[in-house]
Amino acid sequence: MTMELVMVGTGSPLPDPLRAGPSQVVLVDGRAFLVDCGRGALMRLAGAGISPAMIDRLLLTHLHSDHVTDVNDLITTRWITGFPAAPLPVVGPIGTERFVEATLAMLALDIGYRIDHHDDLEEPPRVEVEEADDGLVLDDGEVRITVAPTDHRPVHPTVGYRINAGGRSVVLAGDTVPCEGLDRLCDGADVYVQTTIRDDLIGQLGVQRILEVRNYHSTVADAAQTAARAGVGTLVLTHCVPAPLPSQVDEWISMAAEHFDGEVLLPADLDRVPVG
């Protein structure tokens, strides 16, 4: 069994020429679990050699735009490149059903054009949504996925995921401050991926709208302390605000290392992290 984390997009809401929007894939023996689908995710998936048809499930942590901008692209591209297209299973917090319905409504004209044009396209894309807040969302004997509530208030509800397979585990936390649900997900995990900000740098900016993002994200210290408390093996920092230049990556990592003895990574897009 092989389990690998692919950093599809390591960016944040702020457009970045080097970092696509938040998105990761967990590969379990070739099965691809896509967690969030931010700006440019499909372009990066192509770079990783992962086609939309290969996606086993889309797992959404929350419905903030930066985490879902490319869901419409995933739905459309999976549909028009599948022969025939399999339904897209989507798991997400309460609100995901509404989001998917609205996305399909937005795509209605395009769906009509394509069905009219192609003789073998007879039905619109199918999306199967499961809204989840706490507990098991998949256990098929090979892969086990659990979900737990996170704390990104005032954005609510939000969730994180833990994917277990063959005795290995990876946690995709999404945007959250430290909380009980996150601790539960992370307990003893091999790899923990956390969206992270530097409140010290953001605090210097003096722009109220930017200052407000400090309230509902994990800082580097928060993420490292969660990692230490849970005894994880590797902490992966992503969705970093402000985006670190390559020359600043070591500083972020050493700030985390003040609180956590394990491995700390701050990957680039398309970097791969072995799990376990």
Ligand SMILES: [Zn+2]
């Ligand atoms: Zn968010």
Ligand SMILES: [Zn+2]
């Ligand atoms: Zn975000």
